[in-house]
Amino acid sequence: MSGHSSKKVLRFSVVFFVASVVFVTGFFTLSAATLATDSGAILRNSAPDHGTAVAQSWGEPVTGMTATYAIYKKDFIYGTTPLTITDIRADVDNKIYSNKEGYEIRGLTVYRAFDGQQLLDRQPVVFFVHGGAWIDGYRDWYQFVARSFTGEKGWVTVVIDYRLTSNQVFLADQYCPNRITCTLPENEPYRTKAAWYPNNITDVADALQWVIYNIAANGGDADRIVVFGHSAGGHLVSLLATHTDYATTLRPAIKGLITMSGAYDLNGLNHIFWNSAITQTFQGGFDNSALLTQASPATYVVSDTALPPFYILYAEDDLLNLTDQNIGFKTRLESLGFDVTSSYLAGYGHETEMAAIADINETPTTLIVNWIEGVLQEKVFLPAVLAHSGR
Numbered sequence: 061m062s063g064h065s066s067k068k069v070l071r072f073s074v075v076f077f078v079a080s081v082v083f084v085t086g087f088f089t090l091s092a093a094t095l096a097t098d099s100g101a102i103l104r105n106s107a108p109d110h111g112t113a114v115a116q117s118w119g120e121p122v123t124g125m126t127a128t129y130a131i132y133k134k135d136f137i138y139g140t141t142p143l144t145i146t147d148i149r150a151d152v153d154n155k156i157y158s159n160k161e162g163y164e165i166r167g168l169t170v171y172r173a174f175d176g177q178q179l180l181d182r183q184p185v186v187f188f189v190h191g192g193a194w195i196d197g198y199r200d201w202y203q204f205v206a207r208s209f210t211g212e213k214g215w216v217t218v219v220i221d222y223r224l225t226s227n228q229v230f231l232a233d234q235y236c237p238n239r240i241t242c243t244l245p246e247n248e249p250y251r252t253k254a255a256w257y258p259n260n261i262t263d264v265a266d267a268l269q270w271v272i273y274n275i276a277a278n279g280g281d282a283d284r285i286v287v288f289g290h291s292a293g294g295h296l297v298s299l300l301a302t303h304t305d306y307a308t309t310l311r312p313a314i315k316g317l318i319t320m321s322g323a324y325d326l327n328g329l330n331h332i333f334w335n336s337a338i339t340q341t342f343q344g345g346f347d348n349s350a351l352l353t354q355a356s357p358a359t360y361v362v363s364d365t366a367l368p369p370f371y372i373l374y375a376e377d378d379l380l381n382l383t384d385q386n387i388g389f390k391t392r393l394e395s396l397g398f399d400v401t402s403s404y405l406a407g408y409g410h411e412t413e414m415a416a417i418a419d420i421n422e423t424p425t426t427l428i429v430n431w432i433e434g435v436l437q438e439k440v441f442l443p444a445v446l447a448h449s450g451r
Contacts, residue, residue: 118179118278119172122203127211129173129180133203134278138220138270139166139263144232145223145254146242160198160229161238165254167221168267169199171206172279173214184215184436185280187271189264191291191321191414193337194257195226204418212420213429216280218271222263222296223255225341230254257342257355261303264296265310272313286316286432290414291379292337294322295357298389301368302360311368316435318428320373321382321410324389326352333380361392369399371431373424377409403427 119134147160173180186209190197199219206217231252236242242251272282289297300306301317323329329338331346339345342352353359361367370393374386386402393400405413405424416422420429 119170121174122171122206125203125207125211127207129175129211129214131171131206131211132174132179133169133171133206135167135169136270136274137164137167138267139164140266143223145229146232146236146239147224147226147229148236148239148242149226149228155201158239161242162232165221165223166263166266167199168270169203169219170275170278170280171203171210171217171219173210173216175214179279180214181279182276182281183279184213184284184286184432185218185271185275185282186215186432187218187220187268187285187287189220189222189287189289189293189297191289191293192224194260194292194295194341195224195229195337197224204415207418208420208425208429216275216278218267218275218280220264220267222267223259225253225255225257225260227253227340257351260341261296261299261355264300265306268300268310268313272310282313284315284436285313286318286435287314288318288320288428289322290320291322291382291410294319295324295326298322298324298357298370299355299360301370302357304360307365311366314368316371316432317368318371318373318431319386320413320424321375321378321386322357322372322389323382323385324356324358325385326356328385328388329381358389358392361389361396361398363396367393367398369435370401371428372400372402373405373413373427374402375405375408375410375413379410382410401431 119132122131122133125131142164143166144162145160145165146162147157149157151158173183186205188202188205190199190202199221202219205219209215209217230236230242231254232238233252235247235250235252241247268285268287271280271285275282275285287297287301289295297317298319301311301314326338326342327346327349335345338352342348342355344351346352370390372386372390374383378386390400390402403424408416408424413424416424417428419425
């Protein structure tokens with residue numbers, strides 16, 4: 061913590077894990093090829109041989125993933141009403157879109173550790189939000205995130221879906237109930253784009269609210285939630301932790317906030333490089349600077365407020381603007397006396413830093429695990445000492 065500060069610091073716990081993105085057709089999303097390459101060496105069958113009757117009363121085993129603990133998973137819907145989408149993009153390598161038709165987008169997966177006799181209970185929670193330039197990515201692409209946090213540490217990992225703003229994702233209404241119907245020429249004029257900002261942050265907030273209310277019944281400790289996001293997910297979780305709309309509702313539940321290669325001042329992004337992602341996500345694109353200011357986490361980092369501890373990580377070979385964005389956000393938090401730690405990931409890129417989370421021994425994962433353990437070991441959460449107190 062910055063000791064000279066006059067700012068109040070709240071410390072909170074569950075890991076909200078918001079994932080990785082690599083620039084693809086003008087946007088970033090974690091490459092399936094990288095997952096196959098970087099994670100493939102550790103993905104092997106590890107279904108438990110005994111005690112499964114106890115575990116299978118909750119969820120189902122995750123196969124093909126070897127770790128200290130066996131991993132079980134269970135899917136939930138966090139939306140209060142059905143909201144289904146159809147994604148018409150073509151499958152690319154292991155990035156599968158063809159199973160996303162009539163798909164309930166407001167869902168999440170909870171991962172729990174099984175020690176051979178029982179599922180672990182009352183564990184810290186890592187709440188993960190994936191990246192993809194707000195337009196790409198689904199939670200089933202990010203199962204690997206649970207390997208380190210759940211398979212090695214025994215913690216609960218929560219991986220969520222949220223509404224994507226892609227121009228190729230539509231509400232699954234009568235014109236788009238499936239991919240074939242959705243692509244019929246006669247239906248194209250009547251299709252409804254699935255989302256714009258702020259639908260994405262609203263979904264992230266609703267998912268975290270579900271976790272706060274329900275995670276105790278699913279192996280987690282609602283008093284130890286850490287939120288983690290990568291790239292666009294880093295933007296969304298940082299906005300969740302700073303925005304005044306959530307100051308009294310969700311922010312107190314966040315014991316720590318991890319953001320990896322996020323964006324924090326949207327007006328400061330290069331207008332050519334980021335135009336497609338911004339235009340698809342924010343109505344009016346870069347011309348709507350007021351909306352981009354409203355959607356920027358840096359806007360809400362002000363004096364006389366209380367924020368959770370932040371951990372900011374960014375890669376040596378990152379996407380355009382993101383190094384400056386992360387350094388600038390860290391400097392702003394630091395200058396106002398908030399609790400912030402940062403790490404420069406030498407030798408990593410925007411994609412490989414995220415893929416590294418599959419391996420407990422990779423530098424990004426080790427740093428994140430150590431930081432989480434430090435935050436959760438804090439027994440007393442006191443405000444920062446006033447800057448003019450002389451201490």
